[in-house]
Amino acid sequence: MYVGLDMGGTHTDAVLIAGGRVKRYCKTPTAPEDYLHTVTRALDEVLEDIATGEVRRLNLSTTVCTNAIVTGRTSPVGMLLEPGPGLNPAGLTCGAKNFILSGAIDHRGRPTSSLVATEIEAADKELRKAAIRHLAIVGKFSTRNPEHELQIKEALSPDYDFITLGHRLSGRLNYPRRVFSAYLNSAVASVYEAFAAAIKTYASSRQLPVEPDILKADGGTLSLAASRSLPVETILSGPSASIMGALALAPSSRDTIILDIGGTTTDIAFLADGVPLFEPLGITLAGYPTLIRALYSYSLGLGGDSCLRVRDGRLSIGPERLGPALALGGPAPTPTDALITMGRLDLGDKGAARRGLEQLGDQLGLTTGEVAAAIIKQMATEIASQTRALLEGINSRPVYTVREVLEDKKLRPEQVIVIGAPAPLLAAELEAAFGLPVVAPSLAGVANAIGAALSQPTTEITLQADTEQGFLTIPEEGIREKVQRGFNLEAARRRALAALQDRLRRLAPAAASAELEVVEEQSFNMVSGFYTTGKNIRVKVQVKPRVSPLEGDEHDV
Template sequence: MIIGLDVGGTHTDAVLIGAEGMVRDIKVNTDPERLYETVMSALDRLLAGQEVADVKRVVLSTTLATNMVVQDKLPPVAMVVSAGPGIDPEHFRVGSHYFRVKGALDHSGRELEPVREKEIHALGAELKKLGLPAVGVVSKFSVRNAAHELAIARILESYVDKIFMGHLCSGALSFPRRIATTYLNAAVYPVHTNFFTAVHSSLAKKGISHPIRILKPDGGNMNMSSSLTYPAQTILSGPSASVMGAIAHAPKDKTCLVLDIGGTTTDMAIILNGAPVIAQNGIEIGSYKTLIRALLTKSIGIGGDSVVRVREGKLAIGPDRGGAAMAHGGPQPTPTDAMCVLGMIEQGDRDKAAAGLAVISAELGLAVIEAAEQILHTACENIMRAADEMVDQINSRPVYTVHEMCEGVKIRPDYLLVLGGPAGQFAGRLAEMFKGEVEIVPNWRVANAIGCALARTTCEVTVYADTARRVITAQGEEYHREISRTFTLDDARKVAFELVRKKAAARGANEEHLKMEVLEESQFNMIRRFSTVGKNIRVRAQVKPGLIHGYDAESGTLNRADL
């Protein structure tokens, strides 16, 4: 059997799937301050009366990191940046503890200016005084030569607890995006470590010893232990679970807009002809443009439990969540209270919900029922406006899915898939605003946990070959070896696939069912003094995201051999 567990900011959803299909699904409240108890509660209910020995696979996703970024609640961490000549890295500042240091490499990885050890020691002493939990280190061309990042990290390791280096976060060239990516790795590390500890302890207590996997934002998964090195890979793992939960139900001849409406956020994505659209250059979340390859999703701070306020005579919903709805004993009015007042849900205290909305209705000069209608309408209107903005953003550049580039395609959603706890209540109102068919995904309350459970293990590798220097590297994989001057693009592909296969196996993939592909490749001649001195070759390869081998979408069952 397989366990899928999605730890959201409001609820934790869990499913148990066997060869016969869904065995059990449950939903419990998430307490971010007591994650161990939250996960144990979910597992107790999920596994009651089941043979724990039959559980062969556990896959998790979480919106905890996503919610931190969306709500601008990232803890303080340090960033140390070595740039050299060119654009001032101050333009790429992230966080309140951002330090530029000496040292520079050129575009091919040759040293122009060395790292100054005394400067780094002095900076380390300052970081120690600040007591920051983690630090990110980025050198401009570290994907070509990681020596400067490694030198800075070696000095700083005696002053700080945890260091993240840019060349390990991504093998792609983009200095600003690598800074943002490294920063997010450092910033979400504390909450992700707490999450990992809570989950690991909970499963161990249940007697489940199989390696735990966590969903990545590209719709695949990796061993959870690996995620401690790349914690930013958990950002948008919750939204990608939503896409994977919806993908089996997306018509192959439609352009589907996916909306996962939770308690804290609404996550949205596009599925084009059965394949999710991907953020080719890296995700953008909040104000951060990153190198994290991911399904192209958007998260906004609107959910069933978002705080409702009146600002300058107009309704404002979210982006924060102050707790449960007032109908459930919470402190502030929410869309859930509006649905309770309107009789759309049976759970909760309608009188408490109405009392909470009375303040809102008085400020708007409306009856409580009218205010409730306006709250729900505004929430749906804001969600659809954000979806339109996402579609416009996709259409402003070439469209990529997880399988191919769709040249000349313009996205125009004509099918809406809705999932998440309040999907049943929101779907009807959204249908009034959407030009196309609207469907609530089967098992909509826990569809994200189903997508999480069934996601394939994926990974990506980028290799660079410089035949003039006679070297090939894949910095994120700590791979470096000499090559001949006759090394070719085909040779680079073979190296990339070899590294992808090795990396996927280390992350828990079934090597018999790997589906690998080249994402992009390039080569150009290097000229010095009017003569060709060698070639610069780049290949990026991946294991394709998708659902695990043996899953039958129509019946919802699994081939027993794949459990």
């Protein structure tokens, strides 16, 4: 049996899948001040009378890190940066305290300037005085040689709560993105730890036989234990769960638009020939570009609980969410009230919903029924308009998917898959707005929990070898080891795949037999004068992304 849980800011959904079918599901309010209570309530409902020994997978997705960043509920972070020569670090000082340290390592991993112990001691003293408990240490070329980052950490006081080392986040070279990734990783550590502790407590109290896994932004999963040191990987796990859920509920081999309509936002994503689009450089969140691998998605501030107003004689929907619908005791009319008034949704105080829309109608010169219909039509039109704008941007550059780069591909969507609780209620208006067939699968309201339950582990590593220097590095694993001058691309490929297999066994033991693939490999001769002095070799390998379908065998995404 597979169990999936999706914790959003408003609701938490849980599903139980057995024999390739959803057997149980539930939706419960999220209590941000008490994650354990929320998790217990949701999981106990779907696991009632189920022998815990039958549970083979417990996967979770959550927006707790994303929400913490967007709302500013993060921990202050001390940044210790070693940018080296040739880079102005002024734009990288994102922490509550920032220290630019002397010392440098060049692009081939060679130390060219030593650290200054007194600078580190002074930074340590100031950080402790400011009571900053979370740090990030990032050197420009630490992926080629992490020794300075490690030395800085060793020189600090041992009692900090959380320290991120930049070289452990990604093997890719992009110093600004690595700085911001490390900052966010430390900033969300406390809020994520509260969520992870709740999950761990529940799993232990119920004696579940599996280690819980958490969904990442790239649509794969990571063990809960490993995620506690890499919480930044869970940013945007909610949108990735919606994409994976849509793939499971409505598999497609065509260019497709995916809409996840929630209470506050509508998440927009795309499939190219049935494969999710991918952010090639990494996601940007709250203005911070990062190295975090992610499925492509865009959040539009338009949802079922968006506030409705009349401004300058025109109807305005969102982006603010002031609370639930009037019918549920909220402070302002929402699209949910329009659906209730139209008779499409049997929920709450119908009189309150109708009275709120009557007031809007009076301002617009429309009857209550006319304003309700206008709200839903405008909501669909605005979603379609934003989707077309996104498509135009996507088609102006190479299309990246989780499998490959499609240089000449132009997305031409043939259908729209819509999920989220309001999905089937908006299908007709969305079909008219897009001019495309709309698929609103059954169980659309718990698609994110289904996507979480069916997702499987993914991870990647990058091997960089310099045979002239006689070293290779795998920064994600903290590996730096000697190689012989005869080390070549084939040997690098074997070493990278072996390291990835070891990483997978540690991060997701249940998926140790997953298929691995080489996604990038390069080998260049290094020449001095008229002689070849060595080779510069780079190999990137990953676990092939997969999702378990609701019926039948596993299939690639």
